[in-house]
Amino acid sequence: MAKILYITQTGTRRRLHFPRYRHRPPPDFLTRGSGGATAHRRTSTARPIDSSSWTMFPHILFLSLLLLVPEDPNFAAGASANESFITLGSSINTSSTQYWSSSSGRFAFGFYPNGEGFSIGVWLVIGVSRTIVWTANHDEPPIAGGSIIFGHGGALQWSRTPSTPGSQLNPISDSSTPAASAAMLNTGNFVLYDMNRQVIWSTFSFPTDTLLAGQNLRPGRFLLSGVSQSNHASGKYRLENQQDGNLVMYPTGTIDSGSAYWSTWTFNMGLLLTLSLDPNGTIWMFDRKNSYTKILFHANQPSNASPDMEIYYRLTFDPDGILRLYSHVFFKLGRAPTTEVEWLEPGSDRCLVKGVCGPNSFCHLTVTGETSCSCLPGFEFLSTNQSTLGCWRALPTGGCVRNSSNDETRVTTTMVEVKNTTWLENPYAVLPATTSIEACKLLCLSDCACDIAMFSDSYCSKQMLPIRYGRMPGNTTLFVKIYTYQTISGTRQRAMSIHANSALISGVSLAIFSLFVLLVASLLLICRHRRSLAHMTMTAPRQEDSRIDGNIVGLRSYSFQELDLATNGFGEELGKGAYGMVFKGVVADTNQDIAVKRLEKMAEDGQREFNREVRVIARTHHRNLLRLLGFCNEGIHRLLVYEYMPNGSLANLLFHSDASPAWSKRVAIALDVARGLQYLHSEIEGPIIHCDIKPENILIDSLGIAKIADFGLAKLLIGNQTKTFTGIRGTRGYLAPEWSKNRAITVKADVYSYGIMLLEVISCKKSMDLKRAGEEYNISEWAYECVMFGDAGKVADGVDEAELVRMVNVGIWCTQSEPAMRPAMKSVALMIEGAIEVHQPPPPASYSQSLT
Known part of the structure; x- marks a missing residue:
């Protein structure tokens, strides 16, 4: 047996030196334990393992290693004598209560109700209820009706019902080898076998939000939280087993360490580690040679254990971004099954999860332990129905506002204090530690760029909006810049107006009686009245527009x-x-x-x-x-x-110039656009989805700086939503896959379009002009193949190959089919700058489609 090294950090605090730009925990982790249980059900029987209890577990680890065989994809091929095989030609449908069950009856595969329709998945049967542990195509909307078909050709597929001529069969499994049989195993793994009874596909290989006993999460794989307990589509959080050996929790769409909110602290080992859950309730990580093992938690048997008791464990990344180990206890003598939470991370305080509340708001717990979001002073919720989306200023921001004597409104700027909070710090200026709290406030007040001053641990920092990941309690004091608008309605002006009118009336009356006869005066008054009415009619719309639009500052x-x-x-x-x-x-x-x-x-x-x-x-x-x-x-x-932009559009520069722009210029333009989108997506008080990123909408100024045009205009057509279901908008060739799948449109649709545009910038080739065998050839597919087959030089000439491959990989990451797999624009900008490492991406969205 290979030597097993057990390392624990329970009860210890070690300061580690993080290498720059590595995927690492944020500074919060330096003052928190890692890997240990922060909450559990039975303090006497369920606890984290420490070094003193190592002698209790060699047999557990040995059995786990024998059972798991982490590098053997055919592990599940061991068929039980009681296993029920599913034969070719079998099918189930939504019109009945049919499903394929394990021999124990604990697990089942089939259709389950999801909202007003059905989804396909695996569930654990608990009495009369079910707990979903795996979902096929979890981001696809539920179907009204359908069938699952294990066809004679050996493919596991589904179709909608009622079927129509030419209706499509959709794959569930992606095995290239035809299956000969299938089975729902007692472990909760649904498998397909070949003729030699070897596993060729299994649900265990593609976890969604849950790991069951015997299931692994391999390096580079991740769990995605669901939207809710009943909606298993991709939610707000991601648990990633990184290639650097660190298991990290992030809000979806972020990969920078500042956004991480929990980690196993195993990033510094330089190993590819696998996360596993064994049948005894042990959560552990091991390398490929089993020479390094880290046990995160072990649930001992309950003190009232009896022969009629059967325990199933599952490790689920829940919709609230918390990883929980559940135990499901079944009794053979008719007692009702029980479910308990044995362990959870990052802890019972759900505000520790970053992203619970949106920008410019902070999370705090109610008396019942539920999360609640509050806006900063002077801010309002983006949506009154969804307080988790964040907040924006109730009144326009003005930087440094200078009042003049002619202004009809006066703007007063003050600083409002918010105590006892914690935020992600992203300052543009950090002041010396000798700065007092009062000086910190005044320095921000006098700085036009400063929106918020943060004072914590004797340090003062200046921040721009938005600020993120706020929670209570904490040791940070905020000073928020507040603008107060006051309309000047001078009594003196009204008095002067009344006096002037009175004088005018007296003068006119005197003139009428002294200079003109009554008839002439009447005629003059009629003419004057007609001219006044004509003037009012002609100017009324303009005055109304001015009244409505007068609050648009600076335009x-x-x-x-x-x-x-x-x-x-x-x-x-x-x-x-x-x-x-x-x-x-x-x-x-x-x-x-x-x-x-x-x-x-x-x-x-x-x-x-x-x-x-x-x-x-x-x-x-x-x-x-x-x-x-x-x-x-x-x-x-x-x-x-x-x-006005004198140098025209990026499209003219790339596709219609006599010579291609220099490589350095192309990289600079790509970075400019990434930073502009980063601002639109995450650095303003209400995110803006562009919906039509392409070279024609990127303009170049006289200094060669790229500027995004047409931002914000999509909202004029699709309404005030940043995540919405809508008709297709944008330009063919740049549209993300979710546009054609009736899925929610988020800022990640812009990331996809940017990825296509980035590859065009790199290659100076227009995506829609590429052809293969007379058909359109997607540029991301072409660039991916060039890099994979060692022909990166075909993408661009005269460029350092390592630099070129890195930039192409950024484009491939942006064009992933799953929105959750695409990086946020902040991460894209850091990748282009070389500030964070760019890993080898999976194939782009179009690549797998072209192979089918």
Whole structure:
């Protein structure tokens, strides 16, 4: 037997030196234990293992190693004498209560109710209820009806019912070898066998949110939490067994260490470790040679154990982002089964999970232990129905606001204190440790860029919005910058107006009686009244628009006539996009070149929607976003006025220039766009999904800086949602797979489009122009094959191969079929910068489809 080295950190605190840019725990972990139980059911019988109890477990580990055989994919081939085999030609459907059961009756495979439809999965039978432990195609919507068919060709498939001519058979298993039989094992593993009774596919190989006894989570694999206890689609959290040997919990879509909220601290071993759960309730990690073992927890038998008792363990990554070990105790003498939580991490305080509450809000526990989200002072929930989405400022931000004597509103800036919280720190400035708490507040107040000052452990830092992962309690004091708007309604002005009107009336009356006859005076008054009515009718819409739009800080409100003159009757067309035509113009009073977008399509309730979204766009200020200068909202006219970009679009630079831009320039442009999208997705108070990222919507200024155009405009058409089901929007060739699958659209749809565009930037080839055998050839598929077969030089000439492969891999990560597999734009920017390592990605979304 190989030597087993057991290492425990229970009860100890060691400060480790983290290598830069490694996937590692955030600083929180330095003051917390790792791997030990933070809560368990029976303190006398269920406990973490420490070094003093090592002698109790050699037999447990030995049996576990024999049972698991982690590198043998045919482990489950050992057929029980009581195993019930499923033969070719078998089927089950939703119109009955049929399912394929294990011989013990504890597990079953088939259709289970999911909302108003059905999904396919494996469940543990507990009395009259079921606990789902695996789901097929878990991100697909439930079906109204269907059948599971184990066909004579050896494929496990499903179809919808009622069937129609040409209706599609959809795969459940992906084995290339035809199956000869199948079985639902007593372990909870549903397997397909070949003719030699070897396992060729199993549900254990593709865990979703649960590990059962005997099941492994191998390096590079992960568990995804569900949306809720009844909805097993991809939720908010990911438990990843990283290639560096560390088991880490993250919010979905993040891979940076600052977003991690729990880890096993095994990253420094340099080993590929496998996570496993054994039948005795032991959670442990081991390397391929079994020369290193770390036991996370072991559940001893209960003190009231009896021969009629049977215990099943499952390790589930629950929708709240907490990993729990459950024990299900069954009794043979008719007693009702029981379910208990034996162990959980990161702990019973659910606010320790990062991402429970959205940006600019913090998590705290209610008296019942439930999580609740609260906004920072001066902020409101993005959605009153979903407080977990985060908050944004109730009033517009203004940086440094300077009032003038002519302003009709006064803006007062103050700092509001929030005590006893903890946040992810992402400062742009850290002040010396000698800074007092009062000086910290005042320094932020006087800094135009500072939104929030954080004071913790005698350190002061300045932060920009948004801030994330807030929770109570903590040792950080916040000072939040608050803007108060006050309308000046001067009594003196009203008095002056009344006095002037009185004088005017007296003067007119005197003139009438002294200079004009009554008839002439009457005629003059009638004419004057008619002119006044005409003037009011002509100017009323404009005044109304000014009243509505006057709160859009920093933007100029143009009349349609002004823009008609500026563009010379909309004579010089710059381009046409999904939202309308763009024309070049010159502002007469400043001689400034402008680009005027004339919107052609508007949602219902267009004026109010237009004003609301223009306010959102007006609050976005970033180096890599095209700046909005003004707008026109007059009658039926909706126009946006932007800064003019003399160097045109990225599409012209890549596809229509005589020479390709230098490699360094292409990388700089890719980084510019990544940073712009990062800002739109995560650094403003309400995320903006662009919906149409492509080279035509990236403009280049006179300094060669790339700027994203048309951001925010998709909301004018699809409503105020950042995760929504909607009709397809965007451009063919750049659309993420979820657009065509009626799945929720999130910022990850932009990440996919960016990945396609990045590969175009790298290769200077347009995706839709690639052909193979006369058919369109997706650029991500082409680039992936070039790298995999050692032909990276085909993607781009004259570029360092390691640098080229790294950039291509970033593009492949962005074009993964599963949104949860795509990195956040912040991570993409760090990858391009070289700040974090880029691992070898799985095939892109289109690659597996092209092989079928």
